[in-house]
Amino acid sequence: MTLTHGAIDCDIHPTVPSARALLPHLEPYWREHLLRRGLERESFDISAYPSGSPLTARPDWRGANGLAATNLAAIQAQLLDPFRPSAAICNVLHGAQMMMSEDLSLALCRGINNWLIAEFLDRDPRLRASITVPIHSAELAAEEVERLAGDPRFVQILLLAMAELPLGRRQMWPLYKVAEKYRLPIGIHAGSSFRHPPSAGGWGSLYLEDYVSYAQGFAGALNSLLAEGVFQKFPDLKVVLIESGVSWLPASLWRIDKTWRGVRSEVPWLAQLPTEIVRDRVRMTLQPFDSPPDRAALARVLDQIGSDDMLLYSSDYPHWQFDGMDVLPDGLPPALLPKILFDNPRATYPRLAALNPVGETTA
């Protein structure tokens, strides 16, 4: 299905072409640090999205260097001009978020955020971004959020589903506190920092099994946020699951609802069915949509998700989720489209609330 113009695209991926591109955007100390270690020659590709993997970039979107979406001209020509979103949220997937050294991690994340501002946000008013943060240090992540929260073009904070600790743990709370303070949703993107195997059973051999297991990573992250009481502790916090596959959610919620009924006394702060909390506070980007094989089944999945407010349009550009202009999964009910394409993103991201469908912010 093709798209009506003016949608809010909640997940696109500018790609840092090489660490060298970040050098001008780093603080002098860290620029020198990188150069002395020869790190500017590294790609910092993350194993969840290796640049050579077919999923990572649609073939017709790859440039001469084999990478896609490395510069504004490409993003404009391939995404912004043909699909004409009123806004698109840049989520940069990069090893910066998961360096063993938390300080280096912060320095590189800062570099990425500065690069985003200079190369993209300052140059096309349709672009917005998530704040790239060091995912293994909530304190440093919060510091980076504080640095950038005054810039309204940053609309979200970017985490990965699988990190050193389950995302609900209290060590993460300083970040959630600052997210709530600035009304920035926490965007949880598919992927892992690979401190642990993506499958809880151990390290797999092949990309297929890793990638498919990311859906379980989301279930784990969500279960942790629910069980630890993050949604009660931070009553205004919103969470967006980005590139999760979507259709795993209903079964996972049935399971946690069922189990919670019996062990509620272990988590007494969960005074509501977990499903109700999720419908209220969690949103999911549309692509990739792990569609069932037929339309009737798709309608059932949407029914099981049980809320028209949860899905947010995303192209997942330049990841290869669709061909041509068919960015919307087949069979989405037409009545739901205005919500998915526009109303839900606006309601999810306070900083996009004033956006109108032609992409101008009303005063």
Add this chain to the structure above:
Amino acid sequence: MAKHVVARTAEIPPGGRKLVTVRGREIGIFNLDGEFFALFNRCPHQGAALCSGEIVSRLESALPGDYRLSRPGEMLRCPWHCWEFDIRTGQSWCEPNSVHARTFPVTTEPLVAETVDVTIAERYVVVTL
């Protein structure tokens, strides 16, 4: 609806319970600090013998890290899947608006039982069903 004498009050001390059968139905009688309550011995979830479950308190918390024990000994935990029910109202804790254990009105009444040479005047537990 008729009244059925099911026990002498002294048989069920505070915190205690007694399973009785009234018109073919098993009913659990509970004494909470001198007040008596009756619940159908059948869990509304999948039919377990609810009244044989453990008597527990309510563990409450508004926020992680803030813990309160309330209503000591006033909840009944189903022996099968551990759903908890308020002994006073039958209300389930997990879905208070839609899942209830069935309750019956209970009173305690003085009755006089006479035998050949002794008169025992005691209070009795009476279930209306």
